[in-house]
Amino acid sequence: MSTSNQPIDSDKPEAKSIFASRTFWGAVLAGVASLVPLAVKDIKAHEITVDDAGQAILILCGVGTVIVGRVNAQAPIYTPDALPGRNKSDFEM
Structure with a gap:
């Protein structure tokens, strides 16, 4: 029995609110x-x-870029083996 809300054979990640x-x-x-x-x-x-004012604009551009990148992200990411987080091997079948 699957506890996930997405179908088992679906390749799409489950959507969640930006918040x-x-x-x-x-x-x-x-x-x-x-x-x-x-x-x-x-x-x-x-x-x-x-x-x-210029520095504030640069900060807001950076924040905006991160948020747009997060909204548009479609694939999971991994970290090198020495860093915390999922490794590449966790995604390989």
Whole structure:
């Protein structure tokens, strides 16, 4: 008996909400952690500098790229044998 919601012979991974993705929340938290020091500095100085605005845009672009990559991901990934996570051999039949 299978406890999964997907058919046994299906090659497609089971879909889940973007809000259930650890990658999504990791990207959001990394973005917030990167933006907070900029915001605090600008609030204390009572001005937003061009350099800080540029840095904030780069941070948001990075976060956006991670989220888009996560949404578009279709294949599981593996890590080298020495690192935590699934190894290539775990996916081989």
